[in-house]
Every structure is written in structure tokens, then in C-alpha cells.
Amino acid sequence: MAIAAALWGTDGLLRLPLAGELQAGTVVFWEHLLVAVVLLPLLPSAVRALARCGPKEWLAVLVIGGGSSALATALFTAAFQVGDPITPLVLQKFQPLFAVLAAWIVLGERTRRGFLLFAVPALLGAWLLAFSDPLDVQVTALRAALLALGAAALWAAGTVLGRLVSAELPWRDLTVLRFSIGLPFAAIICAVQGNSFTVGLDNGIGLALLAFVPGLLALSLYYVGLSATPAARATLAELAFPATAAVIGVSVLNETLSVTQWLGLVIVVVSVTALGWHERRRKPVVVEPRRVEVVP
Template sequence: MTPSLPTAPRAATRAARTDRTWMVALAASLWGLSALWRGPLARELPSLTIVFWEHVLLVILVSPWLLPALRRLRAARPGTVAAVLVIGAGSSALATVLFTAAFRMGDPITPQVLQKLQPLFAVALAALILGERLRPRYAAFLLPALVGAWLLAFPDPLAVGVSSAQAALLAVGAAALWAAGTVLGRYASAELRFRDLVALRFTIGLVTLGLLVALTSTPLQVPRTAYLPIVLLVLLPGLAAMVLYYLALGRTPASRATLAELAFPLTAALVGVVVFGTRPVPTQWLGIAIVLVTVVALALHEQRSSTPAVVSRDRADVDA
């Protein structure tokens, strides 16, 4: 009798025990709670003020990682340094400001569900920045997602209001910048560790926000009633969700992680309906469904298909 027979069930048991899909779902649920605090804050304070104080607290929390990260950054290639600067200034500072501003102009559900467009932006940016190749079938995922986003963003898709258009554009801009951070993070991770990227991201973001505050003369005073919501934003949808997500990702199959991430828009929708009394119209629910189905379909297709819509640079070179 070969030893491989009895070990197979044990291996499956170990895999089941180490699977962390539940952690991805928990992280995604924490992201979905963001509207509980970001929405009310955005209606009382400038978006720049909120995001500035978020970054102050985040930099304090990751400060033990900062000096080693700066040493590694100094030894990195110019391309890596440029990527980190864009991640900090764009994906951390500007994206969060845009996302927060979207809550002031729109409902508490739309800005969050539109973040599910990030994978589509990330795929296109990976082709542009990392040299990955897009096949024509990518359009089969992109076009339905854009239709779904349009239906979601506008209660009457044929009569677009200025306020709803601004909110949607702000949210989509944030999604694009966060997607750029994902792609550039992959590029920079060849020389920097996860903790280096986190520390540098928030620190550069804080410096950028400080410059924007100075240039725009944005007031930084916040009422005492805002202290707790800002702290909760930092600890729950911010740091806790990020740590849970990255701890889980290495031990969670991509297909399961993608499905578990649906907890994000579902939680956001639940918070919007139950807490804030938002009532999406039927076409908006249809838009939510189209966006979610498209993103899940893209993830499953890329994992399982022998001819994915996106070809990595190495594979593209081989095919050529």
C-alpha cells in the first residue's frame, strides 16, 4: 500500500482548515460598513479634512515600519520609487478624497458598489503598465460592467442629473486610482515588502494631503463628535480590513476570494437601506446585479480558462 493514499484526506483536511475565505468575507464586510461613518462625516466636514486625519492616525499606527521601509526605498530602482510615489499620492490620498466627496453628493450605496469596477480598471492598467496583453474577449466583460455602472449611478438612466453624475464620476475616479495602486503595488513588490508598501503608502499620502491642505487653505478643525467616527474609519474599514484581507489572500483560492468579496457591496447595500433609508429603484438593483455578476465572471474566467482575456507578459512572450 502506498503512503499517498492515507495522506490525501489529511491533506484535504489541512487545506480546509487553513482556508481563509471567511477572513476575506469579514474584511469585505468591514469595507461595506464605511458608509456608516464616512457618509455623515462627508456632510459635515470637507473631504480633505476627513482624509487628512485618517492618514495622521494611520501613519501613527504603521510608524514602526516606516524607517525600514525608507531604507529599502532608497535602495530601490527609480521605477519602484515612482510607483510608490503614485501609490501614496494618488491611490491613498487623492482616491480617498474623491471617494469621500462622492458620499456628499450621492447616496451611501452607489459610491461603494462602483468600487467593484476596480478589477476591470486593474486589468486595463496591467496591460498598459506591466505589459500584459488584452484579448478581444475582455470587451465582453468591460461593456456589461459599464452598462451596469450607468444603471446603478443614475436612478433615471435616460435623465442624468448633475449631482448624480458628479458623485458617480468621483466614485469611478477613486476606483481607477485604487486599481492603479493595485497594479503598481504588484510592480513595487518585487523590491519592497507588504509592510514597506503600507507604511510608505500612508506616509506619502499624508505628505500629499498636507500640501493640498496648505494650498487650498482647508480648515483642519473637527468637532469632538467627529473623533470617534474617524477613529472607527481608520481601525475597521481601514487597517483591520486591510490586514485581514492580505492575511487571507495567500491561503484563499482566487475564485473563493472573489465570491467572498461580494460581502462588500452586499453589506454596503444593507447599510444604505436599513440605516440610511436609501431606496434604490429597480434599474439600480439591476445595475448592481450586472456589475457583480460581471466582476465574478471575469475572475472565474481568468482562473479557469485556457485562453484568458488577459495574458501575462511572460506568457505573451511565449505565445509570440
């Protein structure tokens, strides 16, 4: 799961050249369209697998595709557009807290006291990594704050609901359904925002890489890992995302990191790695109820 989150870190490198030429809704629409077309031959079997599930799984997949995939991205992008660039980054750090709470309510997961030994440093590291001066951060616009919190909540819901349906759906079917269901929602968002549905050929390679690397490839690995990983533990592994983004920013985009940001990078990497080692070698700090055997 950390590898999947690390691939998400390449998103900025691929999205940055597109941001100056295409509207956000257009990019989100084409991300879903390209993957949905490639996965179209697998859609009938995925629909049959979903039909064998109950209403609970149907609702979960609908929320994952429409909410966590399309709407969350649109909300997060809108938060940057209507407010300052700091607010979305600050409030996105609430995502692990939302995920742990939702995992407790929906999945019945419980975290032992030792979980804080990994969660607190990981969240602290993510905070240090996000800001060059971690002691000079101001959250201002209320609208931007609500949009960012909505995105964080939907992404957290995607983690928890993905774990829920993994007992009934193989990772392949869940991936297919996420993009296929997300496509009409992305189209609606694009239309409501008045964005264009057409793109030039010169943006084709960038859109394809964005759709298939931090998109299809990363999400496929993510669902493979999620089928055997409690949601509360998975949400900390997702913090590999900002760590990779920071490394790419420094090495490829010529950005610079402050001393505290480098410290945050080290803390995130060590915390996520230590959690994975601990869960394999020691008594797990995340406990989940007995689950149905995952579909092969």
C-alpha cells in the same frame, strides 16, 4: 480583492455622520494620520525595503501615496462640491477602463476576447446600480468632470502601480508607505483648502473606524490580493465596492433602490464572482508577462 472592495463599501456608512461636522480635507488628513501613527514602528523596515528598490519603484510609491491615496480622494470630494452629484458618479465608471489601459502600457498585460464577457456586464451593472433612472443621466459641469476624471485616473494608477511594485515590496511595506507618504500630501491639501486640522473628541470613534476598517484593513487585504492578481482583473473585483455600499444604504441608512438598481447589484455580484471562478478553473482571460517572484 473583492472582500477588500466590499469593506470600502462601508465608507459611506462611516463617513456620512462626519460629513456634516468636519470638512473633507480634515477627514482625509485624520484618516492618514491615525493609520500612519499605528504603523510607525513598521516604517523603518518599509523604508529600508524601498531603499533596495530602484527609481521606478520609488516613483510608483510616491504616486500611490501622494496621488492615489490623498489627492484622488480630495479631487473626488471637490467634484461633488463644485458640480452636480451625478457627474462624479458617472465619470468614476471610467476607472476600470483607465486601469486596463495603464496595465497594458505599464505592465504589459493583455486581455483575451473573453475578458469582455465579464467586463461589459460588470460595467453595465455598476452603471445601473449608480442611478435610479439609468436612461436619465446628464453630465454638466466641465470642472466637476475634470476633477472626477482625475480621481478615477489616479485610483486606476494606484491599482496598476501597486501591482508593479508588489514584485519588489511585500504588501505590508507597501501599505505602510502608502499611508506614511500620503500623510504629508493630505496635510498640504488640508492647508491649501483652508480646512481645520483639529477635531473634537466626539468625532474620534467615527474617524478611527473610518481609518481602520475601509482604510487600513481593506487596503491590507487589497494589497495581499493584488500581489497575485493582474491589474486588469483586480479593477473588476473593485466593483464589489458599489454593491456593498448599496446593500448598506438599504439595510442601515434606510435608502431605497429602484428595480434597475437591484438588477445592477445582481449583475455586478454575478460578474465579479464568475470572473474569479473562471480565472481559477479555466484558461485565464487576463495574461501578464512573466514576473519576478513576489517578496514573502
